[in-house]
Amino acid sequence: MDLYLIDAISPFFIGNARRKTNWSKIPFDHIRPDKPEADELWASIEAGMEVFAEKVADVGYNAVSLDDVAHLAQSDHYEIEIQDQIHLYQKRYRPIIDILQKRGLKIYVTMDVLSYTSALLKNVGTSTRSVTAFIKELLTDFFKTFPEVKGVIMRIGESDGLDVHNEFRSQLILKRAKQVNRLLKETLPVFEEQDRELIFRTWTVGAYGIGDLMWHRSRFIKIFQDIDSPAITISMKYGESDFFRYLPLNSHFFRLNLPTIVELQARREYEGSGEFPSFIGEDYSQYAQELRKAPRLRGISVWCQTGGWTPFCRLTYIEKEGIWNEINAAVALQVFRDQVSPEAALRNFAQSHNIPNIDDFVNLMQKSEMVVKRLLYIPDIAKQKFFFRRVRIPPLLSVYWNNIFINHSLKKILMHLTKNPKACVRDGYAALEEIELMHAHAEKCKLPVDDIEFMYDTFSILAIAREYYYQTFDRSIRNRLKAAKKSYKNKYPKSLRPRYRIKMNFDPFPIKRRTLGWVSYVALRRQRGYRIIDRLLILHFLSTVYWVIRKRKPNIIPKFARKSAMGIDTVFR
Structure with missing residues (x-):
């Protein structure tokens, strides 16, 4: 090379x-x-x-x-x-x-x-x-x-x-x-x-x-x-x-x-x-x-x-x-x-x-990789392969750039796709405990401890969110999430430090799980190559339907999806 x-x-x-x-x-x-x-x-x-x-x-x-x-x-x-x-x-x-x-x-x-x-x-x-x-x-x-x-x-x-x-x-x-x-x-x-x-x-x-x-x-x-x-x-x-x-x-x-x-x-x-x-x-x-x-x-x-x-x-x-x-x-x-x-x-x-205490430094970085892969991502979801139209669906669904999404529609999607919900909740909290160990390693290495604390506070919300995603709806989980969000915003005001945006919405998602399963079966594929239904319906007809709806109801797509980067419109071109 x-x-x-x-x-x-x-x-x-x-x-x-x-x-x-x-x-x-x-x-x-x-x-x-x-x-x-x-x-x-x-x-x-x-x-x-x-x-x-x-x-x-x-x-x-x-x-x-x-x-x-x-x-x-x-x-x-x-x-x-x-x-x-x-x-x-x-x-x-x-x-x-x-x-x-x-x-x-x-x-x-x-x-x-x-x-x-x-x-x-x-x-x-x-x-x-x-x-x-x-x-x-x-x-x-x-x-x-x-x-x-x-x-x-x-x-x-x-x-x-x-x-x-x-x-x-x-x-x-x-x-x-x-x-x-x-x-x-x-x-x-x-x-x-x-x-x-x-x-x-x-x-x-x-x-x-x-x-x-x-x-x-x-x-x-x-x-x-x-x-x-x-x-x-x-x-x-x-x-x-x-x-x-x-x-x-x-x-x-x-x-x-x-x-x-x-x-x-x-x-x-x-x-x-x-x-x-x-x-x-x-x-x-x-x-x-x-x-x-x-x-x-x-x-x-x-x-x-x-x-x-x-x-x-x-x-x-x-x-x-x-x-x-x-x-x-x-x-x-x-x-x-x-x-x-x-x-x-x-x-x-x-x-x-x-950097002092090299062993601690190695442990710190290795733990960070493990925590990100186990808690920022949901391994049960991330290991699956899905394609929609011409793109491979990202393995990270609940977090995008500096946005954390916690809502009922995502809860239904994740429940539909996840094979072992209980293990996802358990593994999330196990990963959170590793961040506490990272804090001690960072102190010994004289590296920014505040960053580890910020990571812990952010990932704590992700851990609680897993309870919401994968357990029967409980008002106490919703209240804990709201309290965690408020505490997070107070601890990290925008004037002092950039932070994640916690986008929560607990309104019921009207589509039933059976319908969601049918839609995902038709729209998503697990193979790279196109199916007959993709060529007949998803690549062309669905694109036409999207643009008709988009023109008549421009705000039907969330602002985040419309305004970020090139916008979701790109996927339907």
Whole structure:
């Protein structure tokens, strides 16, 4: 392996104080170079990048990713004011690139297909032919402007979130495998001529015909059919969904004889985003062992800051509070590059960071992994495989980003899917007891004890919620949950610390269990491939029904599902 890539976006979030933040891309509206305070802001970014570059290079990473081509490459198709903005961004990025180069870090820049302005949409449109021609022009200009950049990381299966208000906003343009294949064949010569690399991401969110690229064998093969270029590397998340636990290794890594890298996440966006330890050593060690049989694995891509829409705002490698993410990033690198055990990697980290009582440190991190897998997740549910339309259902149902859902509809769903409800309640409280032991380990290691306490208080609510999910309804459980929520909010006011949102609703869910079972049997499948009913009903007819209902009753979908990220509408495209 030769590529050990890590995202370098955390310095760009310095001073970006928001209640909830979109961590999927650099906050360009925050760092606009024409702001009155731009000089001071960019000086802070440069200082932060100095710290970041030194630390990740010392850990052993040899490459970084930055956002994004749209803000750094010129085109006559843009508005004049946009061209002026791009010119300023180019100037501001020069010192950033110099800092990274001095540390021996290769630089890759992300790109969506395609990021539009109003003028660009009007001048270029959305046809595959015109979009491909524009991208070729844009890349040519970009490579000439930034000869220091090693390559581009291209994303075609997800666009900017609904909360992005910027000069540029990306849209999903490519809908079929044939279109993606054509784009690759026509743009790869640009990379070859300029001696650059294209890192092509297979990540998709379920939209359109290519929405199943993450797991669909035929779609994957068609997209890379007849692709034979020294300039391309395929980048894939380790599983068939997002960065969750309990996912088997994606078998796409073994399908083609093209170079690949595996995407990993150190700042676990669905597991607290670094507000408490959520160790990933054992999971990643298992993936690393399996990937030793992959035909052409050339490295890893670790996300230490990217991902999620949460108020959790710790900056990895910039602030001391980012320690839990840094542990994961260091261990992931050692497990894949050096083929050491997670425990050995932890001991190496403790020694290099002068952490006392190394045995306690190892126990602390190992317990954190166990607790997350047993209490944040519900193993009985997480181990099951379900698909809906083109996406694999996440194994984490009751918690999403910083939201904990406790309601009667979820209670019915979990009861329907769970094989041993009593064991789920018992195992939840057993895991909670382990956090108390983690507290003692953290004290001995002089690590943030407050984070362990926050973890305990949050997971206590999850443990009580299991009683609600899996026991006959009892008013006392409801009262305990309400009291726990009130205590939690009082202990962690938003002004002092970001916290989870506890979304409770005990109103009866009108659908009977028998009906729920029938609906789940029809709508969900346990196999990857599509059933006849999926092709006839779920993929097309259900989509039409959804959009008719959505138009007539726009508020029928909860605000969380409508407004977060790209919104649930994406799944029905």
